Amino acid sequence: MDVATVPGVDPHGAPRGPGTSRPGLVPPSWGWVWKLRLPRQPMLRHLVLALGGGAVLFGVTSVISSYDDYQVAQIGFTAVAIAGLSLLTGANGQISLGQGAFIMVGAYGAGLMLVHTTLPVFLALFVGVVVSAAAGVLIGLPASRLRGPYLAGMTLALAIGLPALPLKFSKTFAGEQGLSINPLQPPGTVDPQRWLAWYVLAAVLIALVLLGNLMRSRYGRAFRAVRDDEVAAALSGISVARTQVLAFAVSAGAAGLAGGLRGLATGGVVPDAFSVALSISLLAGMVLGGTGSLLGAWWGAAILVYAPQWATSVASSLHLRPGQGSNLALLFYGVVLVVVVLLVPQGVQGGLRQLAASTGRRLRGDGAVRSEGVSTVKPTLREGEELP
Amino acid sequence: MERFVDLTLNGVTYGMIYAVVGLSLVLIWRATRVLNFAQGAMAMLTTYIGATLIEHHASYWAAVAVALASGFVLGGLIERVVVRPVETGPVLNPVIVTLGMLVALEALAGIIWGGGLRSFPAYFSQVGVVVGKHRVAFSHFDIYVLASIVTVLVLLVVLFRFTPLGLRMRASAFAPEVARLLGVRVGRMLTLGWALAGVVGALAGVLVAPKLLLSPTFMDAVFIYGFTAAVIGGLESPLGAVVGGLGTGLALSYVGGYLGSTLEALGALAILMVVLMIRPQGVFTRVTSRQV
């Protein structure tokens, strides 16, 4: 459509027509809304998303109830744990069933700092991140030799075995009773749960921006290259083992942050809280939300936090005995996992992306398909395979 | 010395159970390349079915037979309905599906039979036999467990190596397209693989329940150690699962006996890591070099 042929509009910007006396004023039109794009440069894009999301969350948390704020905090630290796992399993293709163990390392790291020293909270959290990243390197080294189910087996053994350490060295780690962590002191009359939610969200958003940038950087490309074809990656000069160890370290660091925040939120660190079920539920959350996607981590976290509660309330509205009620909730939870994976295998984020893409196409009226591609985990090569 | 003998026999007894679970996992892996995290829960369900029959005054052997049969049906059903749609596609999806089944089956058992502990009978005496002057930690029941497992192993080897059905199943697993071209009903072979694994798993449940007491979560840890056994032995090899199981059982028994029970799980982790560092694909997997 040629602007010059539209009556009343001067191609040089000055409209002619009744009511307009000052040159240079353009009457408002809303066409620009549809043309909005996020900035192209990754760092800026992530910052805009984080700040925008943060503003929305700030607004939301300021009006919802105290317990809902607590749940938002839970979603926050669960999301960063899932994001770390997404990087390791989604982007780098290493199946890990041991994310819970790294959360525990970070929780104890931050917790011991908070209990025994006068470090400010964010520094204690940082210590937790560093300690669990170091643990990630330690585990990543042997893990880089393993593939597929063997890696899964090793990380599962890690998830089961590591929680025995605080029980064995109970003098340092306060054994079964665990560490008792004082809650954050909010300023003024701010509700403690609200303050916790803001704090957790700030820390999590910062971490997610960093993770997002990493995923877009050459390291992220190296992760995906190793996942897709190890041999080709090695031929291009990428050190496969080093990349995999780095992925473990970063993923563990994210888990460490989640652990420290979790300790702050629940008020303590006990070994019983880091069971195998935690690692398994994080894996499930990642797949449900969308593997390899940072936004998907939020969906997965929300599902993990809300689904069991929702299922319990459905069961109780059926007036079942409390034991039967929670079994029904668990049954529902398991069925949801199966059904969602069968029907929406790319997870919530993948499904939304497809929906947005097709809707966007229709609205824009052009035929260009802006496909970003949904990260998928390619099947690992079957080694040692031969007809017996 | 007696302590060592007791610990060894204890380790062998439990190790055989882990071997059986590992065996069922290997069967499923060889058939469909899926890690079935719900294997323990499926075995739990079939054991509960057997226990219900016994409570209604059925004989032990009838109950065991029904448990095995329901393991066959359950395994085949789950593969056909739940796992088939996710066998292709992202590797993670079958993992999540089987995890979902694990949660759902345990909850179902809790709803139907309640969360309480139950006992499951052992047809043979569980009191250790007397050797010389000592009573050793190996009973008639343990002999029966050993015999059952060896029988199952032999039957499986015979099936896969010497029968046309076994050949069809192996072909379906490794070269499905070619097998289809040759007239093999690949889908049915996959389902059969899961069904057989279901029977083996059900056997494990029935053999271990007298020792451990029946509850919806009683197979959780057995599954985890069986999984460890399968991984150590190499997921391709049934013999590897058996050796891995015995090794795991012995190691856990010694660690628990000499270093304290707190360190048992850590001991399993350490052993797994050491084995996998030396042989990243498990001990019994034949490694072929990759052509670039």
Next chain:
Amino acid sequence: MSKMKTSGHRRTAGTIAVLCAAAVVVAACSSSTNNASTSPTVRALPNNTQGVTSNSITIGATAPLTGPAAPGYSEISPASNAYFKYVNAHGGVFGRQINFTVYDDGYDPSKTATLTRQLVLQNNIFADFGPLGTPTVLQVKDFLKTEGVPALFVESGCNCWNDPALPYTFGWQPPYTVEGKILGQYVTQHLSGQKVGYLYQDDEFGQDGVKGLDQQITGSNVVGRQTYTATPQALAAGLGSQMSALKAAGAQVVVMYTIPAATVLAMLAAATIGFHPQWVISSVGADTPTLTGLLAAFSHGAAGATLLNGVISNAYLPLLTDSSNPWVVGFKKILAQYDPGAPWDGNTETGLAEAYTFVEALQAAGRNLTRSALVQAIEQHGKTFASPGLVPFTFSSSNHFGMQGSEIVQKEDGGLTNNVVSPRLVSTLTGPISTESSPVSTPPANFGS
């Protein structure tokens, strides 16, 4: 090419610096140093009447309704609820109906943290009644204190509930250490000279119990101390190694601080290796209906329940089979009517008895019900509460433990009969053991109808 790279790096470095600065600013704004607070101050309870209306009282609890700790323990809260329904059917307390919500934490302390916050912040409970477990409740004790929520009659015998830093938290059952002292004294007096072995759970429960045992049993008589962890993984490997160790050490008496599942596993393992010591089992793991059911199928049905013959244990509630006891009669009626299908065993008996104490406390607090009134009522009048317990409560303003005593029983007839072999004994954590002489209280007439 390199120019682009450098500028890209510079931009990235710059933005990272900005982010870190932002993080520092945010962190500095939150004035949190989080050091352990030193002085426990008892301030006026906030929200003193939360959960109380003119016609209802809302209370809640967390309990392991599913998961490895569920066998047995999942029955306690529903039994309490049965008693509340009975009270509600008879007009409630000062016209207020009791609404009791139980959430399943699966014995996972992080779930306890979430669910307790849900109970307090969303369900607006008046008090946390009978939350179960030691590590689970320890996770939320500070939160409950900050919110001013009374944690009444915690289902755990940990020594931790009598803590001046937790002014609204009360225990109910005898602390494990006191139980251990009483059991230990029996061993020293009636099994003197014999070699003793311990099997205990490797956490607060077992360790507190052993503290009590060690106060009474001479160290040189203890030939073995074996532990186990109450995780599914550890129990799945059985307790064979622990039992063979005690057998090798020559133990003639084995004292167990175990949960029922572990008790059975230990006894089965011992029978397998032909080890038959005198079993002394703390009340937690000695509930006969639970144990007999589990042992019944041992070895082709034979010689299962007879494993329980001669077992020594302690009891602080009326014996389940004592049909002449009006408490037992009444409780069974209430259970049959308001929680049909629930078994009559030590767990349901505990649930009913605790609920009875709670209702008594509500009545003692008066018509003008507030949290501080309830706490004061327990502290000032708790000693005189009627209760099915075999020993009286010891509540006071300086002591938040409930019962602190037991009697010793010996099982016969496969555990169906319990013979009382000692008088009722009471003690404290550090004091001497003495005989209780005050009579057992009786319930009101027509109790249970």
